[in-house]
Every structure is written in C-alpha cells, then in structure tokens.
Amino acid sequence: MVVALAVALVVVWAPEALACSVCFDANGERREAFLATTIFLTLTPLAFVFAVVWWLRRRARDLDVIPPAE
Amino acid sequence: MTTISSPMMPTDVRGGLHAPRVPPARRQLVSSAVLGMLIFIAVELMFFAGLISAFTIVKSSAVPGAWPPPGQPRLPLEVTGVNSLVLLASGALAWFAWRAFRSGAPAPRAARLQLGAAALGAAFVVVQSVEWTRLMGEGLTMRASTYGSFFYMIVGAHALHALAAIAALLWSWRRLTRGRLASSSFAAVLALWTFVVALWPVLYVLVYL
Numbered sequence: 571m572v573v574a575l576a577v578a579l580v581v582v583w584a585p586e587a588l589a590c591s592v593c594f595d596a597n598g599e600r601r602e603a604f605l606a607t608t609i610f611l612t613l614t615p616l617a618f619v620f621a622v623v624w625w626l627r628r629r630a631r632d633l634d635v636i637p638p639a640e
Numbered sequence: 641m642t643t644i645s646s647p648m649m650p651t652d653v654r655g656g657l658h659a660p661r662v663p664p665a666r667r668q669l670v671s672s673a674v675l676g677m678l679i680f681i682a683v684e685l686m687f688f689a690g691l692i693s694a695f696t697i698v699k700s701s702a703v704p705g706a707w708p709p710p711g712q713p714r715l716p717l718e719v720t721g722v723n724s725l726v727l728l729a730s731g732a733l734a735w736f737a738w739r740a741f742r743s744g745a746p747a748p749r750a751a752r753l754q755l756g757a758a759a760l761g762a763a764f765v766v767v768q769s770v771e772w773t774r775l776m777g778e779g780l781t782m783r784a785s786t787y788g789s790f791f792y793m794i795v796g797a798h799a800l801h802a803l804a805a806i807a808a809l810l811w812s813w814r815r816l817t818r819g820r821l822a823s824s825s826f827a828a829v830l831a832l833w834t835f836v837v838a839l840w841p842v843l844y845v846l847v848y849l
Contacts (some may be wrong), residue, residue, distance in 0.1 A: 607697060
C-alpha cells in the first residue's frame with residue numbers, strides 16, 4: 571500500500587521532462603518552426619518515395635507488365 | 641531413380657523431366673539513367689530540405705522586426721520575380737523539347753527547344769549573379785550576418801545545381817543535333833532540370849518574401 575502510494579505520488583508530482591526543442595521552447599514562434607520543420611523533414615522523403623512508387627505503378631500499367639488479376 | 645537437376649532444366653519431386661520453363665519476358669520499367677537521376681534528386685531534395693528547415697528555424701528565432709537584420713540590404717524582389725518567370729519558361733521549353741522528341745518531330749525542332757531551355761536557364765543564372773554582385777557591394781556577404789550566410793548558401797547551392805543542369809541540357813542538345821541522344825538520357829536530363837526549376841519558386845517564396 572505504501573509502495574503503491576509512493577509510486578502514485580511520484581507519477582503525479584514528477585515534473586514534465588521537455589527535453590527537445592519541439593517539445594518546449596520559450597519562443598513560441600520558434601517552437602512552431604521546430605514542429606513544422608520536423609513534420610516537413612519527415613514527410614518530404616515519404617512523399618518522394620510514394621510519388622516514385624505511384625509513377626512506377628502507373629508506368630507498369632502503361633507498359634502492360636502487370637498481368638491481369640485472376 | 642536418378643533425377644537431373646539443373647537451373648535450366650527444372651524437375652519435379654518425382655524426378656520427371658519437364659520442358660524448360662521460359663521465364664516471362666520482363667520489360668524495364670525505368671532506365672538506369674532515370675533511376676540514377678531519381679536517386680540523385682532524392683538526395684538533393686533532402687539536402688535542400690535540411691537547408692530550408694535550418695533557415696526557417698533561424699528566421700523564427702530572430703527578434704521581431706530584426707529579420708532581415710537592420711543595416712543589411714533588402715533582396716531584389718521584382719528583378720528576381722521576373723527572373724523566376726524566365727526559369728519557369730525554361731522548364732516549359734525543356735518539356736516541349738521532350739514532347740517534340742517523343743512525338744517523332746524532326747530532331748532540329750527538339751534541339752532548338754532544348755537550346756532555348758538552356759539559354760533561358762543561363763540567363764537566369766547570369767541575372768542572379770549580377771544581383772549577387774550588387775548585393776555584395778552593398779554589404780550582404782557570407783560573413784556579414786546569418787541572413788547573408790543562409791542567402792548565399794541556399795540560393796548559391798541552387799545556382800550550382802542550375803549550372804550543372806544547364807551543362808546537361810547543352811550536352812543533350814549536342815547529342816540531339818547529331819541524332820545520338822537516347823530517350824533515357826533525355827528523360828534523366830529533363831528530370832534534373834525539372835527538379836531545379838520546380839525547387840526555385842519554393843526558395844524564392846521562403847528566402848525573398
């Protein structure tokens with residue numbers, strides 16, 4: 571019981587650890603910039619890969635390489 | 641019972657021989673030249689994405705009203721705006737050249753369009769360099785401020801890519817005039833030039849506006 575109470579207190583009272591610039595920055599505009607660039611740098615390569623895959627699939631259809639589904 | 645097993649002569653588990661299976665004919669989806677160029681473009685895209693991100697964060701970290709820094713010259717919006725249109729026109733000409741090439745139009749027509757694309761691209765770089773010379777004369781240098789460093793780093797990196805792509809355009813033009821340009825090489829050059837042209841409006845909006 572005491573242990574459970576101690577754990578609960580630690581969990582409730584422990585301060586937040588905002589260790590990176592995306593989590594916290596005193597300058598709100600800069601925090602938004604960090605967040606935006608994180609999203610940008612994450613999505614850009616994915617978008618490129620998806621675009622290439624989409625183009626290749628369309629090209630495969632055009633070349634009639636993919637056999638018709640049975 | 642012996643079985644004959646060979647990559648060329650597949651057998652079943654009972655050991656019976658079958659006629660060699662002929663693999664279905666494969667067609668190349670994308671040429672090596674285009675694939676290599678796409679990989680190169682992916683790398684360069686992330687290079688510019690990193691620069692853009694760093695610039696965005698540094699810009700947002702500036703004290704309100706201090707970007708561009710006081711005392712530093714303002715960037716030439718109008719001249720560069722018109723110059724951007726020149727670059728976009730160059731990209732359009734390269735695509736027209738590609739369409740002429742693919743449609744089987746006479747080679748000189750595609751070659752003329754390709755040369756026009758290279759000439760407009762070169763005009764873009766020349767106007768940019770004239771503007772940079774003026775800006776440097778007014779005190780905007782790499783060492784003057786973070787603003788200057790980022791400006792020359794981002795726009796200069798784009799100009800270097802433009803120069804390389806213009807060289808590729810001229811190379812393809814020369815091969816076109818001799819009737820020795822492969823379709824895959826043309827497509828690779830077009831992909832590079834399209835990347836350079838499409839990237840510029842993003843950089844213009846971000847850095848100049």
